[in-house]
Amino acid sequence: MAGGEGEGTSLEFTPTWVVAAVCTLIVGISLAVERLLHYAGKKLKKAGQKPLFEALQKIKEELMLLGFISLLLTVFQSRIIKICVKESVMEHLLPCSLRDREEATGSKPEAEGTSHLLRHLLAEEATATGYCASKGGKVPLLSLEALHHLHIFIFVLAVVHVTFSVLTVVFGGARIRQWKHWEDSIAKVNFDTSQVLKPRVTHVKDHDFIRNRFVGIGKGSAIRGWLHSFFKQFYGSVTKSDYVALRLGFITTHCKANPKFNFHKYMIRALEDDFRKVVGISWYLWVFVVVFLLLNINGWHTYFWIAFFPFILLLAVGTKLEHIIIQLAHEVAEKHIAIEGELVVQPSDDHFWFHRPRIVLFLIHFILFQNAFEIAFFFWIWVTYGFDSCIMGQVRYIIPRLIIGVFIQVLCSYSTLPLYALVTQMGTHFKKSIFDEHMQAKFVGWAQNAKKKVATNAGTNGSSHDGPSGSGGSAGAGAATAATSAFKGIQLAKLNQSQQS
Incomplete structure (x- = not known):
């Protein structure tokens, strides 16, 4: 049989009905997924949901990237496994110890005796090993089985990340939509002329927003403010008084000509617009994957310690967003004792890290990806190597990772993302989603x-010798x-x- 018995049967000696059936199944599944995504895109465009449509396009780009990675790994796998190095190079920076490798190698023949695919992989690896051995006792840089597992891991990571991002935005958006009745109640008050024209004086510290957010003045106020912000993100992160005060501050600053502006609708559009950035996997996230794979060394428990990074980062983001609301309340309380009319906060980029509200979106993007990476890595090891694998680690390291992952997903969906949608509107500038x-x-x-x-007027006036000097600048100023x-x-x-x- 061509190619040898160990390598299996080639297409030359495979029944045509088998080849046709397998191709039909693969093509059918691929077309079904493509049609499903296309139909979903048409529905979103018809509903006027352009940001969500563009997010769907981002998902399709990720799938295309995965397909290209798969193609490269498949085409070059025969060459990759024939890259030979000294055996001593392969004994350092291992995820499992050499003893674990010897035990796995000793138990491998029994497992492979029941799998045709594993026999095929073993045959090709034996060929690569023999090729490298002939090069002076060297070994392959990467085995065919390891290459196959790496291929599966990249696919699982992308799918889990996209899924988790969608779930976070869906649940977070549902939470934000619960605030619509606050917007409706404010609109009813605005339409009530007797309430709008009724003069009133409000003592600042008696206002609900100030009373709930003001933590006093003095040496300990800053510490109390940060502690209050830290714990506030776990319960009632946004109240009606917060929403009313921040909404009025935004409208007074950016939409003064229209006090009846629908702030809630604008906030939803802004969140959907930001979702396009959250669902994608940027190059720096892939760099993080490479760095983690490099540091996943036996005895370091990197997969355990790295789980705390998104956890701490998420708590820091939530605390910062809550503290911005406190800062806005303090600014009003320190400037006024009593005010006539409504209490108005002053939005400003100065309250955000490095005066850039967009940094918060970047951090949420990174948190969601890293959390998805942790969960994807766990399930990939479980399915590929088993729960008792040396790379999985001990149970006392596994359980905390899973608990932290679930906690991050829930907190980000129901607290941090709604906070982000509201508080980031308190920047100096509004977003283009206002249109x-x-x-x-x-x-x-x-x-x-x-x-x-x-440009045309400037060129015409510049080439003309009859007009007065500087007429091009006047035209440009008039156009501006x-x-x-x-x-x-x-x-x-x-x-x-x-x-x-």
Whole structure:
């Protein structure tokens, strides 16, 4: 038989019906998944959910990347397993000890005797081992079985990450949608003319928002504030008084012309827009995977200690977001004793790390990926090597990892993500999600036309010798002024339109 008995039967001697049946099954599954994603994309576009549609496109990109990785591993596997190195190089930085390897090697023939796939892998590895042995007693750099397991791990990691990200945003979005009745109650008050026009003076420290968030003045107030922020993220992270105060601060700063602006709808759109970044696996996340695989050394228990990193980071993010609300309350309480009308906070980037609210999104992205990595790594080892494998570790290290993983997923979904959706609106600038997709497209098209006109006018005036000097600059300044006016007009039109809808 071609290729030898140990290597199995090649396609030359495989029945055509077997080849056709296997190809039909694989192609059928692939087409079904592709059609499902395509249908989901059409439904999202029809519903006007462009951010979620783009998130779906991001998932398809990840699947395409996985397919390309699979293709590379398959095409070059015969060459990879023939990369030969000295045997002493393979005895350092091992996930399991040499004794564990000897025990696994001793028990391997019995397990392989029942699996045709493992016999096939053993035959190819034997060929690679013989090839490297002929090169002066060397050994393969990576065995075919290890390459196959690495391939499965990359696929499992990507699938688990995408799944966990979707679940986090779905549950977090459901939590945020529960705040809609707060928005509706505020809208009813705004439509009640007698309530709006009724003059009133409010003692600041008697206000619900200040009373719940103000922790006093003095040397210990900062410490009490951080402790209050730390524990607040575990229960009632956002109250109605928080929502009302932050909403009013946003509208007063960015939408003063439209006090009836639907803040809740804007916040949902902003969260959906950010979801596109959360669901992707960026290059720096793959770097983290490589670093972890490098440090997964026997006796270090890296898989255990690294589980605390996203846990601590998530607590830090939640505490920071809660503390920003306290800072906003303190600013009002320190400036005023009593106010006429509503209590208004002042949004500012100064409250965020390095004055950049977007850093919080980056950290949440990293936390979700690292947590998904921990869970994916656990299940991959369990399915591939078994629960008693040396790479799995001891039970006293496994249980805490799983508990931390579940805790991170729940806390991020029901506390941290809703906090992020609300508190990051307290930056100096609003997000482009304040406009719907139709208005965004119009504005981008108008801006491009305005740039072309400015360039054309500047070129015409620069080449003209009859006009006064500096006319090109005047044209550019006029175009810039027109651009600013048009932008403000579009913004006010959008705000009024959103309220009418």
